[in-house]
Each structure stands twice: as C-alpha cells, then as structure tokens.
Amino acid sequence: MRALVIGLWVLLPFACAQEEGAFQIAWDCLIPEEKVICLRPAGLLQGGLIYSSPPGSSEIGWALGGRLQAQTQQAGVRYQAELGLWYEAALQWGLLEAFVEQDLGVFWLSLGKRRDYSGPWDDTLMGRDGRWGLFARYNPGVALELAYLPHAGLAGGQGFVGGRADIFQVGTFVEVVQVPNALGEPEPSIRLVPRLGLQGAQMGLFWQWDRGFWGTFSLPLPLGQALALVLQCPCEADAKAWVEALDKSRLEGLLWWNPVWDYLGENSPYLPEDRLRAWLQEPRKLLVGVAYSWNDRLRLGVDLSRAPVEAVRVYGQLYWR
Numbered sequence: 001m002r003a004l005v006i007g008l009w010v011l012l013p014f015a016c017a018q019e020e021g022a023f024q025i026a027w028d029c030l031i032p033e034e035k036v037i038c039l040r041p042a043g044l045l046q047g048g049l050i051y052s053s054p055p056g057s058s059e060i061g062w063a064l065g066g067r068l069q070a071q072t073q074q075a076g077v078r079y080q081a082e083l084g085l086w087y088e089a090a091l092q093w094g095l096l097e098a099f100v101e102q103d104l105g106v107f108w109l110s111l112g113k114r115r116d117y118s119g120p121w122d123d124t125l126m127g128r129d130g131r132w133g134l135f136a137r138y139n140p141g142v143a144l145e146l147a148y149l150p151h152a153g154l155a156g157g158q159g160f161v162g163g164r165a166d167i168f169q170v171g172t173f174v175e176v177v178q179v180p181n182a183l184g185e186p187e188p189s190i191r192l193v194p195r196l197g198l199q200g201a202q203m204g205l206f207w208q209w210d211r212g213f214w215g216t217f218s219l220p221l222p223l224g225q226a227l228a229l230v231l232q233c234p235c236e237a238d239a240k241a242w243v244e245a246l247d248k249s250r251l252e253g254l255l256w257w258n259p260v261w262d263y264l265g266e267n268s269p270y271l272p273e274d275r276l277r278a279w280l281q282e283p284r285k286l287l288v289g290v291a292y293s294w295n296d297r298l299r300l301g302v303d304l305s306r307a308p309v310e311a312v313r314v315y316g317q318l319y320w321r
Contacts, residue, residue: 066085
C-alpha cells in the first residue's frame, strides 16, 4: 500500500500533464526542460546457456522485457519514474524508481524510491531496483547525507548517516533491533551496518558489512583505433564505418564477494590453521561477471558463480532504445 500511494503521488504530475495539455512530450532526452515530459523506452531480448552443479546440468534460458523511464520538472522540482515489465521464467514487473526531488543549493531533499543505497543483490533483468525512503543531503563543501528507509509495511526501518567528498563515500545504516539479554528476554539494541565506497564515472568499489565487497567497471575498448592502425587509415568508407563502430565498444565487469567474517574469529568452527582458507574459499556469495558491449544494442557476457551455488552462465543481450 505504501509503495502504491507514493508511486501514484510521484506519477501524478505526468497524469495531470496529459489532462491539462500544458506539458510537451519529448523522447530520449537526458535532462528535460521546464514543463517537458521526457520519455525513454527500452526493450531487451536475452538468450543464454547455464551450466550448474552437479556437473553436466545445463539449461537454455530466454528472457525479454521492456522499461519506460519518464521525467519532468516544474517550479524547480524534479519528478522521475521508471517502470519495468519482463518475463524471466515468470512474468514480473516492478516500479524500479519513483521519486521527487528538489535542489535548494546547499540542501537537497528527495522522497520516493531511489537506487542510492542499492547493490547487486537488487539487480533485475531490467535494471537495479531501488529502496523507498526519505533522502536528504547538506553540501556546504563536504556533503552530509541522511536517509530513512522504512521496512515493508512500515514495520520499523533503517536510518543512514554518512558523507561524501568527490569519489569517496562513507556512512552507516542505523537500526533499532531486539536482541535477547542474559535472561533470554528481548531488549532494544542499536545495530550499525557500515558502508564505504569509491564511485567514479567508469568504476565503482564498495564494501558493506552485511553484503561484502562489490565492484563494477565499464571501460572503452580502443578496438577501432587498433583497426585503423592496422589498416593504416585514412581508409575507405566501409573500413571507416567498422572503425567507428568498434570505437563504441566497451568492456564491463562485476565482482561481488561476501566472505564469512566469523571464520576468522575465536568462535570459528575451523582450526586456526584452516580459518584463512575457509574465509577465502567458503564465502556466502561470490559472483564474477564480464561482458563485452558492441554498442548500446548488443552485449555478450559470462557470469561465474561460486556461492551460494556453482554455475556458469553464457548469454547475449539485444537492446532496443
């Protein structure tokens, strides 16, 4: 119910704009002008082959979906919503993002569903899913971040306190939980979940206490320049077209590793000489992914999963934007 109410509230300007006729529709724009609704549709067709444990198990999987992002601004307030609908073993849909935000100079405020504190565990076929909450930032030089992220059904929630400067991010989630005391009776306790990160334009590296380490990168590949060097361009029109196409290619990657820190402690179930080996070889989650993007329409990739299941996935994705 909470998601429905906030989602409708965020989407209300788009609906009202259609009725009043005061807004214009634009396609595939990055930053909409005042009273312009920017729509960015996208589609995806994916096919892949999954090899999993026990050895010899394989499965061919197909998936397809669509996504629509809408954004506008009015009187200095920005509205954005992103809806995904896809089929991957079952029909699924989700409001991936839906928020309203206002930038007042040194103070920034937003309400709705955002990806600010999401991670690879929130990934879907059509993009990363956000978290509902109230977000604020005070930025006189070094930004101070505050957020409240309620749980489903408004049954409690998490706070976040942190800061960021340039590419550096640091903070912690704060939550009041019930833990048993010496008599076995529940009593309130404060739980802290630290989160550290480095986020640049092409690379990101994060650590969160309950999720482990994860990093992403997306780097351009100079394949076109290499081809131009081999062909000793300037060259003919067909070869030049290949050079320009290859210059749009990128190498992408994802690493998510969540080790079990208890294996290194005094209460570890392993002998001291085996604790480091268990910590390295028996994580809660280990996923490595590498992909090659020919352009913004074709992508080929391989995912290697070590835990909690052992599997290899080879896939191709065809985008429509």
